Amino acid sequence: MNADSCVELLRRMLEIPSLSGHEGDLAQYLVGAMAARGCRAWVDDAGNAVGELGDGPDEILLLGHMDTVPGLIPVRQVENTLYGRGAVDAKGPLAAFVSAAARVGPLPGKRLVVVGAVEEEAASSRGARHLLERPRPSAVIIGEPSGWDRITLGYKGRLLVEYRIEKPMSHTAGPERGACESVVDFWLAVREYADKHNRGRNSPGASLDASLRSTSSNGDGFAQVAEATIAVRIPVGLHPAGVRQSIASLCPPEAKLSFHADELPFRAPKNTRLVASLLTAIRAQGGQPAFSYKTGTSDMNVVGPVWNCPIAAYGPGDSTLDHTPDERIDLAEYERAIAVLVKALRSV
Numbered sequence: 001m002n003a004d005s006c007v008e009l010l011r012r013m014l015e016i017p018s019l020s021g022h023e024g025d026l027a028q029y030l031v032g033a034m035a036a037r038g039c040r041a042w043v044d045d046a047g048n049a050v051g052e053l054g055d056g057p058d059e060i061l062l063l064g065h066m067d068t069v070p071g072l073i074p075v076r077q078v079e080n081t082l083y084g085r086g087a088v089d090a091k092g093p094l095a096a097f098v099s100a101a102a103r104v105g106p107l108p109g110k111r112l113v114v115v116g117a118v119e120e121e122a123a124s125s126r127g128a129r130h131l132l133e134r135p136r137p138s139a140v141i142i143g144e145p146s147g148w149d150r151i152t153l154g155y156k157g158r159l160l161v162e163y164r165i166e167k168p169m170s171h172t173a174g175p176e177r178g179a180c181e182s183v184v185d186f187w188l189a190v191r192e193y194a195d196k197h198n199r200g201r202n203s204p205g206a207s208l209d210a211s212l213r214s215t216s217s218n219g220d221g222f223a224q225v226a227e228a229t230i231a232v233r234i235p236v237g238l239h240p241a242g243v244r245q246s247i248a249s250l251c252p253p254e255a256k257l258s259f260h261a262d263e264l265p266f267r268a269p270k271n272t273r274l275v276a277s278l279l280t281a282i283r284a285q286g287g288q289p290a291f292s293y294k295t296g297t298s299d300m301n302v303v304g305p306v307w308n309c310p311i312a313a314y315g316p317g318d319s320t321l322d323h324t325p326d327e328r329i330d331l332a333e334y335e336r337a338i339a340v341l342v343k344a345l346r347s348v
Helices: 003-015 024-036 091-104 126-131 179-198 240-248 273-284 300-307 331-347
Strands: 040-043 049-053 058-065 076-078 081-083 110-117 139-143 150-155 157-168 209-219 223-234 256-263 290-294 311-314 328-330
Touching (some): 003 024, 024 091, 024 110, 081 331, 091 110, 091 331, 150 273, 157 179, 157 240, 273 311, 311 331, 328 331
Parallel strands (some): 058 110, 058 139
Antiparallel strands (some): 150 311, 157 223, 209 223
C-alpha cells in the first residue's frame, strides 16, 4: 500500500462522523477497506470492526477505537498536515494499524487482528470489554497517540464521582448554607484529599488527580438541587475501591453520592519481545525511542489486567491535541509510524 492510499484511508475515516455510540457507518466503511486490503473482515456483536490476516496460532491484536468526542472539525489538508476530529485520538493510530497490517500481509504462524472498537471515549469501553470473551492474544498493541518515536507503557486508572444534594430554599441573608455551597464544600474536600495524597510525590505518574467536570443547580422556589461530576485519575499503587471509600467518607449524610466508570491503573513491563520489536523498529527509522506513562485512560486499562500478555500503546500523533478544536496530524509522522509498525509486526 503506497503513502497516498494510506492518507486517503485516514481522510475518509475522518470524514465519517463516529461519536461514541454512533460508530456504525465507520465500522461498515472499515470492513470494506480491510476486505479490499486482503483481510477477512466483519462487524462483531458489539459493533467493532474486525479484520484478520493469516491463520497462525499466535494472535497479534492491534486494538484501536473508532469513536470520537463531540466537536466537528472540517476535514482539510494544509500542506502535510491533516485536520479533523479523531485525527489524533484515535483514527490516526487505527488507520496506521490497517495500513501496516496490509503492508505486512499474512505471516507464517501468526494471525494479525485489527479491531476498531466502539465506545472507548464513552467511559464504557464496550468494544474492548466484548473482546475479553476471546482467548488471550500473544501480544497487543493499543492504538493511541504516543508520537512515532515513543511507546506508552501505562495509564492511570479512573473513577467518576456524582454528587447530588437537595435542600429547602432559604434566604441568602440567612445562616443556612445552600445546596450550591454544599457542592463547593464537597469539591474542596475531595481536592484536599488528593493534595494530601500527593504531598512528597513529585512524579506526575504518582499523583492522584481530581478535576471538577461539571456543576449544575436548579430550584422550584421551595427546594434547591445542586449536582457535580468529579473525575479522579488514580495512579498505580491505589485501587478504585479504596479511593471510593475515602471519597465517600467526605460526603455529608444529606447528600447522595454515586460512582461509575471505574478503571484500574495499569503499567506494562518493558522487557517483552513486543516492546523490543517496537524499540528496534523506531531506531531503524532514525528515532531515539522513549517511554511514556499517560495520566488518562485507554482500552489498555480494560484488557491489560485481564489478559496479562505483552502489551504497549503506540500510534502517530501529538496527544496534547486530543479532544481539542485544533486536532490535526502530521502526515510524515503518520507514514513513519506505519513503517515502524510494519517492521515491528514482522519481528514480534
